[in-house]
Amino acid sequence: xxxILKVENISIAYKLGDFKDIGLKEWTMRHLxxxxxxxxFMAVDGVSFELKEGDLLGIVGPNGxxxxxxxxxxxxxMVPTCGSVEANGNISALLELGSxxxxxxxxxxxxxxxxxxxxxxxxxxxxxxxxxxSFAELxxxxxxxxxxxxxxxxxxLAFSIASLVQPEILILDEVLSVGDGAFQxxxxxxxxxxxxxxxxxIFVSHSLQQIRGLCNKVLWLDHGKQVAxxxxxxxxxxxxxxxxxxxx
Amino acid sequence: MQKIRKYHFLFEELVKRxxxxxxxxxxxxxxxxxxxxxxxxxxxxxxxxxxxxxxxAHYLIYLFAGNLVFSYFSDATNLGxxxxxxxxxxxxxxxxxxxxxxxxxxxxxxxxxxLTLIIxxxxxxxxGVAFSWKFLLLIxxxxxxVLFNIGMGLILSALxxxxxxxxxxxxxxxxxxxxxxxxxxxxxxxxQTIQNLFLLNPIYLYIRYFRKIVIDATVPTxxxxxxxxxxxxxxxxxxxxxxxxxxxxxxYYV
Numbered sequence: 001x002x003x004i005l006k007v008e009n010i011s012i013a014y015k016l017g018d019f020k021d022i023g024l025k026e027w028t029m030r031h032l033x034x035x036x037x038x039x040x041f042m043a044v045d046g047v048s049f050e051l052k053e054g055d056l057l058g059i060v061g062p063n064g065x066x067x068x069x070x071x072x073x074x075x076x077x078m079v080p081t082c083g084s085v086e087a088n089g090n091i092s093a094l095l096e097l098g099s100x101x102x103x104x105x106x107x108x109x110x111x112x113x114x115x116x117x118x119x120x121x122x123x124x125x126x127x128x129x130x131x132x133x134s135f136a137e138l139x140x141x142x143x144x145x146x147x148x149x150x151x152x153x154x155x156x157l158a159f160s161i162a163s164l165v166q167p168e169i170l171i172l173d174e175v176l177s178v179g180d181g182a183f184q185x186x187x188x189x190x191x192x193x194x195x196x197x198x199x200x201x202i203f204v205s206h207s208l209q210q211i212r213g214l215c216n217k218v219l220w221l222d223h224g225k226q227v228a229x230x231x232x233x234x235x236x237x238x239x240x241x242x243x244x245x246x247x248x
Numbered sequence: 249m250q251k252i253r254k255y256h257f258l259f260e261e262l263v264k265r266x267x268x269x270x271x272x273x274x275x276x277x278x279x280x281x282x283x284x285x286x287x288x289x290x291x292x293x294x295x296x297x298x299x300x301x302x303x304x305a306h307y308l309i310y311l312f313a314g315n316l317v318f319s320y321f322s323d324a325t326n327l328g329x330x331x332x333x334x335x336x337x338x339x340x341x342x343x344x345x346x347x348x349x350x351x352x353x354x355x356x357x358x359x360x361x362x363l364t365l366i367i368x369x370x371x372x373x374x375x376g377v378a379f380s381w382k383f384l385l386l387i388x389x390x391x392x393x394v395l396f397n398i399g400m401g402l403i404l405s406a407l408x409x410x411x412x413x414x415x416x417x418x419x420x421x422x423x424x425x426x427x428x429x430x431x432x433x434x435x436x437x438x439x440q441t442i443q444n445l446f447l448l449n450p451i452y453l454y455i456r457y458f459r460k461i462v463i464d465a466t467v468p469t470x471x472x473x474x475x476x477x478x479x480x481x482x483x484x485x486x487x488x489x490x491x492x493x494x495x496x497x498x499x500y501y502v
Contacts, residue, residue, distance in 0.1 A: 015500040023413030076343040079496045093342065100338040104269055113265060116258035117342045125257075 002088070004200045005051040005074070005169055010083035012069055012224075014043035043069040044080075045224040051217070056191075057202045058211035058232065060239050061221035067204045070221070071095060071171050074202065089168025089200075092118055094158060096173065103147030107138055107157065110146045114161050135190075136160035137183075156183055163190050170194060172203035188214065212236050255345060262352035270356055282363045285319040296432045304434065306463050309375055313458040314431030316361070316368050321397060321451055322422050324357035328401025329408045329418060336502035346498065347491055350401045358394060365390075372462060382461050388473065389457040395480035396450055402487025406494060409501050425451055450479035 016039045022030075030036035044066040051057055059067045072078045074085055075093035100117055101110050111132055115125040133139055136156040141149060149157070163170065170191075191201060191214065205211055211218060211232065218235040220227040228235050271277030292311055300307060331349040332339075339346050373379070408414045429452045435443050446452050453476055460468050 020501055021412055024411040024417065025413060027411060072340075077340065078499065091343075095341045100342050102265060102269070105265060109261075109264070109268070113261045116261040117338065117344050119254060120257070122257045122260075 003050050003052055003086075004055075004088050005202075006086040007050070007074065008048050008084050008086070010044055010047045010070070010073060010080045010085065011042060012044040012066070012073060012078065013040040013081045014069065015040055042224045044073070044221075045226075046083075047219070047221070047224075047226045048083075049217075049219055049226075049229045051200045051202075053200070054196070055200050055217055056215045057200070057217045057219060058215035059202065059204045059219045059221060060206075060208070060211060060236075061227075064223070065221040066224040067221055068095070068173055071173055071202065071204065074169075075171055087169060090119070091169045091171065092162050092167030093171040094162040094173065095171070101146055101154065101158070103145065105146055106143050107133075107146055107149065108142045111142075111157065111161055114158070118162070118167075132157075132160045135163075135186075152180060152183075159187055159190075163187070163194060166194070166197065166199070168199050170199060170201045172201070174204050174206065208236055208240060255348060258344065259348055259352060262348055263355045266352050266356055281323075281360050282367070285315055285364055286367065288319065289315045292432050300433055306375055306377060309372055309377060309463055310434075310459060311432055312368055312371055313462060314429065314455050316364055317393065317455045317458060318426055318429055318431055318451060319364070320357060320361040320393065321400075322426075323360060324354055324397035325400050325404055325418065325422065327353045327357055328397070329404035329415065331401065332405040332409050332498065333502065336499075340499045340502060346495065347402065350398065350405055354394075354398055354401060357397070377462060378465075380465060382465060382467060385461055385467060386458065389454045389476055392476045392480040393454050396454075396483050399480065399483025399485070399487040402491055403483065406487075406490045406498070409498050425449065428452065429455060431455070447475065450476075450483075453479065 017037050019027075019036065019038055027036070047066075047070060049057070059070070061067055069078065071093065072095065073080050074087070075091055075095065077093075077095075100114060102113070105113065108129070111129060112122075112125050115128075116122075133142055136153070136159070138149075138153060138157060141153070146154065162172075194201060203214075215232045217230065218232045218239075219229045220235055220239055228238065270281075289312055292315070293308055296311070297307055304310065328350050331353040332346060335346075335349040338344065339349075404414065404418060411417075428446070428449055430446060435446055438446075447456075453472075457468055457472070457476060460466050
């Protein structure tokens, strides 16, 4: 089995500071008075792992561990400060629900826009649109403005588009915990189907139970550092131990 | 080329979105954006024709040519400069080429320009200017202007991400450009040196091209053509360079 995704010694220095939202006047003033500071901190620091066909990786770690930043690098949205990502195949990333959707457009228009962003053709969208909308159970809503949907419905649409397009690498950031119970079961089943199709899936979740149920591999991050990577059951046990120690 | 084919669909969908949002699915919305430059023209004509119109033939066309070019420039840059910031929610979460947002914003300004251009030719006909084959040459300044506007849009949208007050600053600068573009006055009474200085303003240059062809029925010199292309390519070059250099920096600032 070939390696689909290889992440080698990735580090990302994230820029922080109150330099955002400032104007040219403020910027000039701060440079003149030497008050312009940009802080850098290592959001991800030396992470390496390799995934093969059919792997499902769960990423665990406390808030601010660098999980989302790591996903952004794999998705190609950010470039790593050092290290490299080698991906063989299409990447479809679902980083935040509702991102890239426009409230004023209809559900159908949004689905097409989103499909276009994920790099698909109009022909492909014409073919799969019915499938997408029926999986999301939104047939009756397809000509409604997107903003009229409930947040659960919005995330159902987002999930349907991302998963039905059969990417080789699917990235999900805390999106599985959305929708009602029935949809969650359906999306978990769908994920298993994708995995059996030979794809690689990466997802971040705070639910250890979900990770145990779905993943075969786990990456544990803490403050950007890689604590452990390997077999899901083993690392979940260690992480759970770590969490319970912290609570005492 | 492969990239163009790949993102062709995205481009179409973005244009569709920008259009739907801008005009809120109304015909009147579109009519309004064409009416806008026409109203400016009307007011300028009412006020200025008394001073400049009496000793100049086709003053209305002279004025219209100025407004036509400037309003396209102003519309494209003002719409374009927000294209990056207003799509921040998309490019921080989805890996798409960022210049797509600007190009799509430029399409609606270009369509407005096209509609206004048709009305311009209507006015030209009514005013009794003879149409000639030379009018076909107007394609050249239009292409230059489109590229120039895209280039300026790239530069401004990037600056807008880094400096949020750019919008107000650009409001002032574009006002200044308006005043030095000789939209409603003529520069004949200035010395030759000052007249040449006007050519440093790309917008004036493009307006002048239109007037030379339509009113004077003369073809501009080769140098004039080269200068027109140079302005467009310089703006485009700087814009493309900024986007390439800061492609992965933008997300830290939004």
